[in-house]
Amino acid sequence: MTTKPGLHPRNRHQNRYDFTALQQANPELTAFVRRSPAGEPTIDFADPLAVKALNRALLAHHYQVKNWDIPDGFLCPPVPGRADYIHHLADLLAQSNDGEIPRNATVLDIGVGANCIYPLIGHHEYGWRFTGSEVNDEALKSANAIILANPGLNKAIRLRRQKTPGAILNGIIHKNEFYDATICNPPFHDSQATAAASSERKRRNLGLNDNAQLNFGGQQQELWCEGGEVAFITTLIEESKAFARQVMWFTTLVSKGDNLPGLYRVLQQTGVEKVVKVEMAQGQKQSRFIAWTFHNDAQRSRRASSAAR
Structure with a gap:
């Protein structure tokens, strides 16, 4: 099963950014707003401070998130694309719930990051409850600060540190816990050198000098791991079998379509019941996530009906 690409219909970012509303939500954004050659308000997307101010405004205006921030050098996520993953996941969960999106779903965000972006969007849009795992202490501290700065989020989002190097689910999913889904944005480069080369290409494409700070940032664990996303997702698939009864849908982004055939072979060898690929698009950027389940x-349907009661 494959869905057609395109920004999700429920995505709040279908249209151009409303800079008047965004500046009201975050007055700090005003300092970065300028006119495009066509006379439209915009920002310099090569400026990390401008992108951070835009994200803070988007989260405040659309998702009522206050005081959002991330430490310097951490990944600054594109909000529209992250929202798309959440909305498509909602559609996937609805398929087993008589077409209705569950409002009490529990989701595990693997690598919640300093930005905590998926729980913030998912809880606001659908009331879901999240567990966020993370290996980096500074990222955990940042995510926790965001949660504490927004009353009520501490009851909807909990954080857990992954203490075992190389483990993904092991040590995070506890006995007798059940999750409707997992989400994951895996590190996609296979080495520090590959990540650096990618960053250099982006510098050139943006016309930046060698000393310029990139707008997207990213720590090592956010950008690369040995073997890249194939190795990371393969480990996730292999570990998922041990939690087959505790998770309805395991999902993860896959940045390179060429990696899919090998991952499908691993899934087949693991004995999953069903695999779904969902194509997504934001402008010219194409992305996708795959989902698999050990439940028929x-x-x-029985699990969805039980959870709805």
């Missing part, structure tokens, strides 16, 4: 259709 009847089991998924």
Whole structure:
């Protein structure tokens, strides 16, 4: 099963940014707003401070998130694309719930990051409850600060540190816990050198000098791991079998379509019941996530019905 690409219909970022509303939500954004050659308000997307101010405004205006911030050098996520993943996941969960998006779903965000972006969007849009795992202490501290700065989020989002190097689910999913889904934005480069080369290409494409700070940032664990996303997702698939009864849908972004055939082979060898690929698009950027489950259709429906009661 494959869905057609395109920004999700429920995505709040279908249209051009409303800079008047965004500046009201975050007055700091005003210092970065300028006119495009066509006379439209915009920002310099090569400026990391401008992008951070825009993200803070988007989260405040659309998702009522206050005091959002990330430490310097951490990944500054594109909000529209992250929202797309959440909305498509909602559609996937609805398929086993008589077409209705569950409002009490529990989701595990693997690598919640300093930005905590998926729980912030998912809880606001659908009331879901999140567990966010993270290996980096500074990232955990940042995510926790965002949660504490917004009353009520501490009841919807909890954080757990991954203490075992190389583990993904092991040590995070506890006994007798059940999750409707996992989400994941894996490190996609296979080495520090590959990540550096990619950053250099982006510098050139943006016309930046060698000393310029990139707008997207990213720590090592956010950008690369040995073996890249194939190795990371393969480990995720292999670990998922041990939690087959505790998770309805395991999902992860896959940045390179060429990596899919190998991952499908691993999934087949692991004995999953069903695999779904969802194509997404933001402008010219194409992305996708894959989802797999060890539950058959009847089991998924029974679980959804039980959770709805």
